[in-house]
Amino acid sequence: MMVHQEVHDISTQTGMMRTYLYRPKADGQFSTVIFYSEIFQQTAPIARAAAMLAGHGFVVLVPEVFHELNPIGTVLAYDDAGKDKGNEDKFAKPLEAHDSDVEALVSFARCQSFCSSHVGSMGVCIGGHLAFRAAINPDISAAFCLYATDIHSNTLPCKAGNDSLSRTQDIQGELVMVWGKQDPHVSSEGRKLIYAKLEETESNFSWLEVNAEHAFMRDGADRYDPALAMQMYQQATSFFHRLLR
Template sequence: MIIQNQQHDIQTPSGAMRTYEYRPVAPGKYPTIIFYSEIFQQTTPIARSAAILAGFGFVVLVPEVFHELNPIGTVLGYDDVGKDKGNQDKADKPLENHDSDTQAMIDFAQTKDYCTGVVGAMGVCIGGHLAYRAAINPSIKSAFCLYPTDIHSDTLPAAQNNDSFTRTPDINGEIFMVFGKQDPHVPQAGREKIYQNLVQHNINYNWLEVNAQHAFMRDGGERYDPQLALKMYYTATEFFTRTLAN
């Protein structure tokens, strides 16, 4: 499936949010996936991931997750400077702002004649957390969360009782959690904590742990596992084809 891409500056309560859109060229209506990046925003690997997803028949929206804290178009490097800046942005942005960003993208998708109006969420690393977080919005039908960080540790700023772990009972749609067993950012104790929370609140979840390190989806990185990454793309697109059907 041939795709096209363009960019939009979507208005949010905290300012304009540059959002990159990937979608099929063929006319028709397609479900939407909000694809949340790592702390580095839309790097080349993230853009390639979005393009792959769009090629399976989805409108994919990639927001600049820290748009309030950086000039429009900012892409951080996969180096110590970029990592330090991204981690600082992660610590500075309240989770409530991510909620309003998500709602702005839902509103955007529901006004486009090439979208069905059905929306899911997907992300990697902090983006996996944001996909999980997005699932508390009743308009998000499903979420595919790849090695989501900071859920178990409650290390992101939020108002009282508004961290993502505490908000788990508000998840209405189906979620798919994927973790690497060798990921130091979400150790076994953290994974068990998340798992038990999902069970306790009777969330409709899928759970998968694989023999991989953190960021195994990032092509070109030293921890990249191409075979496993391909499997995850197929797993995610099958998941969304089912859960985002009209």
């Protein structure tokens, strides 16, 4: 499908959130996928990934994940300065603010004539964590999480007992967890901790570890693996077509 792009500023409990919308250029209603970026917000690789998903029949919403901490439209560069600012933002925004962002995004989607009532989440890096976190919301019925950081380490700010790993039991939808075995940000021990928690809570999940480094989905980067990226897009679209009907 050809893709139509829009820009919306959505009101949240913590301020206005710039959100980039991609949808099929066709009549009808389509399921929504909230697509969470890395710490750099909507860079060119993230925009291309969102368009890829939309072309397979989804409305894709890409929110600025740190909208409270930056001017609207901020995109951080893939350099040391961008990485430092993105990590600073990551450790400044509490998970509770991400939770209220999800509520705003779901409400926005369900008010659009071209959206069905079904909503899923997907993300890479910190976005993988946020896709996982979004699934705590019962309105999110499917989450595809790629090399999600900071779940195992509980390093993101939140109220006591409200970290994402502790909230695993509240996830009602189905999860896909994808990891790179050579990813230094989530060690084997960290992955085992998350797996054990998912098993303990009897979560409905699939688990995939591939021979790849961190950010293997990011086209143009040294660690990009085109074949694996294509495989993940195929799995994600099949997953969402099955669950968001």
